Amino acid sequence: MHKGLIVQKFGGSSVANLGRIQRVAKRVVSYKKKGYDLVVVVSALGDTTDELITLANKINAEASEREMDMLLSTGEQISVALLAMAIHKLGFEAISFTGAQVGIITDTNHTRARILKINTERIKEALHKGRVVIVAGFQGVTLNQDITTLGRGGSDLTAVALAKELNARDCEIYTDVEGIFTTDPRIEPKAKKIKTITYDEMLEMASLGAQVMQARSIEVAKKFNIPIHVRSSFNHKTGTRIIKEVKKMEEVVVTGVTLNKNTAKITICNVPDRPGVAALIFKELSGNGINVEMIVQNVSRLRQTDISFTVDSSSLARAVKLTRNIARKLKAGEVLEDNRIACISIVGVGMKSHHGVAATMFSALATKRINIEMISTSDISISCIIEKKHAEIAVKTLHEKFGLAK
Numbered sequence: 001m002h003k004g005l006i007v008q009k010f011g012g013s014s015v016a017n018l019g020r021i022q023r024v025a026k027r028v029v030s031y032k033k034k035g036y037d038l039v040v041v042v043s044a045l046g047d048t049t050d051e052l053i054t055l056a057n058k059i060n061a062e063a064s065e066r067e068m069d070m071l072l073s074t075g076e077q078i079s080v081a082l083l084a085m086a087i088h089k090l091g092f093e094a095i096s097f098t099g100a101q102v103g104i105i106t107d108t109n110h111t112r113a114r115i116l117k118i119n120t121e122r123i124k125e126a127l128h129k130g131r132v133v134i135v136a137g138f139q140g141v142t143l144n145q146d147i148t149t150l151g152r153g154g155s156d157l158t159a160v161a162l163a164k165e166l167n168a169r170d171c172e173i174y175t176d177v178e179g180i181f182t183t184d185p186r187i188e189p190k191a192k193k194i195k196t197i198t199y200d201e202m203l204e205m206a207s208l209g210a211q212v213m214q215a216r217s218i219e220v221a222k223k224f225n226i227p228i229h230v231r232s233s234f235n236h237k238t239g240t241r242i243i244k245e246v247k248k249m250e251e252v253v254v255t256g257v258t259l260n261k262n263t264a265k266i267t268i269c270n271v272p273d274r275p276g277v278a279a280l281i282f283k284e285l286s287g288n289g290i291n292v293e294m295i296v297q298n299v300s301r302l303r304q305t306d307i308s309f310t311v312d313s314s315s316l317a318r319a320v321k322l323t324r325n326i327a328r329k330l331k332a333g334e335v336l337e338d339n340r341i342a343c344i345s346i347v348g349v350g351m352k353s354h355h356g357v358a359a360t361m362f363s364a365l366a367t368k369r370i371n372i373e374m375i376s377t378s379d380i381s382i383s384c385i386i387e388k389k390h391a392e393i394a395v396k397t398l399h400e401k402f403g404l405a406k
């Protein structure tokens with residue numbers, strides 16, 4: 001009796017200790033008993049990846065990215081083996097694989113590699129033998145056999161990519177919350193679970209800091225129309241479905257509020273105002289693998305201007321070093337750095353057809369005396385850079401203001 005294939009992904013919190021791994025094993029087996037074929041993607045146990053990064057930083061703060069990948073990929077290798085053992089113990093057949101073993105071929109951009117192709121023969125062969133296939137998330141291998149990782153949260157991407165390649169009927173993402181909420185429920189307990197959300201909104205929320213899904217995984221899901229079900233590994237409730245289109249009688253304006261505290265601001269003062277300057281700065285940064293999130297350039301006075309931009313906190317030191325070099329070449333002024341900021345955003349496709357949303361957001365922040373340092377907008381989001389110390393209160397204020405707790 002074959003009911004089709006399901007890809008299930010269990011995040012770090014779902015396999016944080018042996019008891020939880022055993023619980024995951026039981027859930028997987030219960031699906032196997034119902035007649036599904038299963039490919040199970042697993043993240044590293046609990047905070048293993050963070051702990052490995054801390055270890056690396058203690059040895060060498062500028063560790064090579066190839067060696068980082070070699071180190072970080074070990075986390076997922078532990079969890080897949082333990083889960084396979086737990087399933088064996090329940091009397092079922094299972095086999096664990098690393099990303100390389102199942103042919104997840106990536107480019108050579110270590111720590112943020114892109115998947116080029118997946119050779120699914122080995123998985124199909126094991127499924128054919130009736131085994132539960134367990135795949136290490138977050139990792140791949142280059143054509144030269146070097147181990148790579150897919151960026152933080154990359155197990156989500158492994159799961160979505162496998163669901164696509166294997167034509168799975170469903171892709172379930174198991175985590176420590178019951179689905180996608182109107183904001184991070186750890187910050188605002190009044191946050192509500194969203195029943196269905198579009199790829200576009202989820203992608204925007206993920207890019208703007210909602211850690212629950214990796215943004216790149218949603219990009220792939222959207223491209224190939226892969227249905228995703230985000231749900232809790234601690235109960236059996238239906239979670240959130242991420243799909244192409246959500247039909248509602250009256251569109252809600254704001255779907256969610258997101259917060260990103262892992263952001264930092266760099267300002268280059270007195271940049272000469274002439275064609276090609278911005279191109280030079282941002283080409284240099286992107287050429288060195290630094291992802292610039294938000295950019296603000298002031299109106300120039302006396303043919304000079306200040307340019308501010310934000311980057312992920314983890315690349316701040318490298319970005320500042322590169323920016324200082326460019327500033328020197330351009331004969332610009334001082335380069336300032338500020339990591340006491342946070343980015344707060346509201347997201348919703350309904351914004352396209354409503355006006356006054358930005359004004360409502362800014363005045364809500366103003367009533368709490370929260371100063372806005374930078375603003376950026378897209379057609380379905382508005383983001384403000386504020387001081388980190390106001391981050392949580394800003395989330396709660398906007399969540400309330402846009403009626404999301406109702």
Ligand code: ADP
Pocket residue numbers: 010011012013014043153174175176177179180181182183184185186209210211212213256
């Ligand atoms: P996993 O280990 O399962 O991959 P993550 O820690 O990556 O889990 O993501 C789950 C966490 O994402 C939740 O514990 C929650 O605090 C956080 N989160 C942030 N924003 C949201 C949101 N809008 N909805 C649900 N969870 C969110």
Ligand code: ASP
Pocket residue numbers: 011012043044049050075137138151152153154155156
């Ligand atoms: N273990 C990796 C990380 O912490 C991948 C993942 O959890 O998805 O980023």
Ligand code: MG
Pocket residue numbers: 011153211212213214
């Ligand atoms: Mg995650």
